[in-house]
Amino acid sequence: MPPIINGLIFGLIFLFALGPAFFALIQTSIQQGFKKAIFMAIGISTSDVFYVVLVLLGMAKALETDDFKIWMGIFGVVMLGAYAVYSWFKVPKVHNDDTMMKESSLARQFAKGLFLNGLNPFIIVSWATWVSAIAINFEYSFNEQLQFFGGMLITILTMDITKAFIAHRLKHLVTVKFVRRMNRTVAIILILFTFQILYFLITNYA
DSSP: OOHHHHHHHHGGGGGGOOOHHHHHHHHHHHHHOHHHHHHHHHHHHHHHHHHHHHHHTTOHHHHTSHHHHHHHHHHHHHHHHHHHHHHHHSOOOOOOHHHHHHHSOHHHHHHHHHHHHHTOHHHHHHHHHHHHHHHHHOOOOHHHHHHHHHHHHHHHHHHHHHHHHHHHHTGGGOOHHHHHHHHHHHHHHHHHHHHHHHHHHHHHHO
16 A cells, blocks of 8 residues: 555544644634634644654654753643633633634734644654654655655644534534633643643653
8 A cells, every 4th residue: 555545544543632732723713713723723734744854854862852852841831831821811702704814813823733732742752653663564765754644644634624624613503601611621621731741741850
């Protein structure tokens, strides 16, 4: 089977991936609109592409140094914690399409996806593990590895956009009460991920 097809299939493993970026993506799609969510999904995917390319180019060891993990973990804790606090205290609103378009820029949503995903230290560990596993189980050349992970990333991006689309289509069910609950649920989930990163830093580097 061609590497790119294998990658497209393996990408389905991430169908039920529930990281902090996923919950922020759904929140954005419902409150800011599908177009904003697409740009956030592209930002998430861009950080994945960045790490996959670095790992494939043999820079995994540099990315897995203690100093790199510590600093990325610290930045991740600060960003996730700040976004969690923002979500908790954000005033709930039910937007129409016009206010959705005005509230924030597409570039801001792209950056939010890029940093929420990219500053999670578990992401680089996950991609380094995937690259190692594929290298062990498949005798792919470098170009074939690029095809495999290209297919994988296409599937992941497609699934993220699909999830955002479904969430957007359900926005007619959204009330102020629902938005408040969703914001606080996202805040709690992000706080849990923040504590997970803190636990990782303390147990491994304290």
